[in-house]
Amino acid sequence: MFRNAEETGQSNIRPLSLIKAGENVKLISIAGGQQLQARMLALGLLPGTSMEVLKNRSDGPVIIIVKGSRLVLGRGMSQDIMVC
């Protein structure tokens, strides 16, 4: 379900941590372990899920809007979430 970014063959894939506020992106894959993948699933973040980045400062957490609710993701987490 959570393929590696290389396997999906899509270009322009970046970690969520590099997306600027206001941009709309789609989740491609989770480059983390079993624990992080289970967590993302529980939060409703699946491959294909659309999200808008609300806030992203280079030194803090990333705030996104998914299906109408705001989610705050830690910096480390956001670096493992691949989007395009």
Added chain:
Amino acid sequence: MAQARTKSDQKEIKIALTGNPNSGKTTIFNHLTGFHQRVGNYPGVTVEKKEGLVLYEGHHLQIVDLPGIYSLTPYSPEELITRRVLLEEKPDVVIDVLDATNIERNLYLATQLKELGVPLVLALNMSDEARAQGIQFDLQKLSALLGVPIVPTVGHKREGIGELLAAAVEVANATRDWREVKINYGRDIETELENIQRVVEEEGLLNGSYDARWVSVKLLEGDQDIIERVRADRVLTVSEEASRRLQKLLGDPP
């Protein structure tokens, strides 16, 4: 209303409230118990479990408010607390409070509760806001699909609270035991699960108070809490081997 007093009329019923953060558990808890626990319009207000006792039509109800969680996977301390309360105190019925405006994410926990086998009632909370957003529910169909009663509620207006309590008491009285729902994971995973389950049963792990199949599923998922508590090398070896085989076969960790 005249009612024949049966044994179940006097028994104490333990009701636990679960749900995603900020879905309205404490608001409903306060209505059910008449307490004034602090509520807030942001997640994480309840950080420990709170209990209240209520007399309801001859039943002594013990109502437990639990911290908000997204899943039963023990990622956070709140999730660990909730799971342990559910597994070790075995409430007679669990009310899962759903935020109706975010039903997809909220139903994930509901399905996990079903898999655990807890007697369940769903409170479709914030149903007024969902309606205002144009979200409509086919409650009959949803209830039939999930096999649980669903009661629409509006926590802050007290709507549906009486119906919710009645549904919870009915489920608690009708259900004698926890009945685990067996989700079929497909042949490859089922074969491995059977292997693990056999060893779990032979070793008599966790005092037999946890369902052996459920423990096997958690071992296969690499659930750290269960792995630490199982502490039987034979079981862990079997489940690790199974996990490796499945990862090779399916490409993803189980």
